[in-house]
Amino acid sequence: EAQVTQNPRYLITVTGKKLTVTCSQNMNHEYMSWYRQDPGLGLRQIYYSMNVEVTDKGDVPEGYKVSRKEKRNFPLILESPSPNQTSLYFCASSSRGWTPNEKLFFGSGTQLSVL
Amino acid sequence: AQSVTQLDSQVPVFEEAPVELRCNYSSSVSVYLFWYVQYPNQGLQLLLKYLSGSTLVKGINGFEAEFNKSQTSFHLRKPSVHISDTAEYFCAVRRYNNNDMRFGAGTRLTVKP
Numbered sequence: 001e002a003q004v005t006q007n008p009r010y011l012i013t014v015t016g017k018k019l020t021v022t023c024s025q026n027m028n029h030e031y032m033s034w035y036r037q038d039p040g041l042g043l044r045q046i047y048y049s050m051n052v053e054v055t056d057k058g059d060v061p062e063g064y065k066v067s068r069k070e071k072r073n074f075p076l077i078l079e080s081p082s083p084n085q086t087s088l089y090f091c092a093s094s095s096r097g098w099t100p101n102e103k104l105f106f107g108s109g110t111q112l113s114v115l
Numbered sequence: 116a117q118s119v120t121q122l123d124s125q126v127p128v129f130e131e132a133p134v135e136l137r138c139n140y141s142s143s144v145s146v147y148l149f150w151y152v153q154y155p156n157q158g159l160q161l162l163l164k165y166l167s168g169s170t171l172v173k174g175i176n177g178f179e180a181e182f183n184k185s186q187t188s189f190h191l192r193k194p195s196v197h198i199s200d201t202a203e204y205f206c207a208v209r210r211y212n213n214n215d216m217r218f219g220a221g222t223r224l225t226v227k228p
Contacts, residue, residue: 004158035218040124042205043159043218059217090158104216106158 002027006091006107013081014115021076021110023091031094032074033058033104034066036087043090049074081114088112117142117208121219129227130198136191136222138206148189149207150180151218159205165189176200201226 004025013019025032033048035058045058049068063085065077074093078085089110094102122137140146147166151159163174170182180191189206206219 033216040220042119042121042220043207045216092158103161103164104159106160108156108158 002105004091004093004105004107006089006110008110009108010111012113012115015082016080019078019081019112021078021089021091021112023074023076023107024072025074025091025093025105026072027093027095027105028071029093029095029105030071031102032068033092034064034074034076035090035092036060036085037090037109038087046076046089081112083114086112086114117144117146117210117217119206119208119217119219121204121206121222123222124220125223125225127225127227128196131195133194134192134196134200134224136204136206136224138189138191138219140187140189140206140208142187142208142210144210146208146210148180148182149209149216150174150178150189150191151205151207152176153203153205153221155202162191162204196224196226198226198228200224 007022030051034046035043037043044060046064047066049055055066091107092104094104118141120139128134149164150162152162153159163172165172165182173179178193203221203223205221209216
């Protein structure tokens with residue numbers, strides 16, 4: 001089954017403790033992206049990647065890192081999480097990010113709480 | 116940069132009634148327009164999209180949207196809603212040949228029996 005898998009589904013952590021949210025897709029997609037969803041703000045793009053070893057900043061990259069060493073994986077890293085990073089995070093992928101006929105496939109989300 | 120405004124944060128409606136979810140956008144260049152739906156505890160799914168051509172776009176689950184360039188709007192409609200349509204709906208816009216997809220704040224549609 002074609003899917004985007006995020007882990008963990010829920011995560012509670014404390015300020016300053018490094019964490020990684022994993023994202024993996026099994027569709028051989030070149031394009032992957034991370035969003036955060038906050039009430040009243042919709043989805044905001046954090047980082048995206050057009051292909052292996054190619055990453056770019058989205059709207060709200062501060063406090064986040066990403067890497068794209070393999071095509072299927074696109075982990076989101078919070079080196080020193082802060083409470084304002086408490087949010088619902090979504091990973092998404094598509095076969096070509098710039099082609100309008102492609103659609104984004106979304107993961108089920110990771111609810112992160114930073115205390 | 117482009118931006119999206121969804122005019123209603125919540126829309127309650129009774130089953131079998133018609134519904135319209137409003138979306139306005141702004142951009143200095145041509146854009147593609149999308150509607151996504153998010154069911155509880157799930158990721159987003161594409162409902163429909165406007166790329167070019169006919170301004171009336173039909174999507175899944177009986178939804179349709181109309182692109183109005185002069186009013187910079189892309190409102191989503193359904194003539195008769197079901198309980199199962201209860202979800203959050205996001206309007207999104209993306210510039211041509213650009214990965215920068217901007218989402219609106221979302222509209223929570225609640226269908227009551």
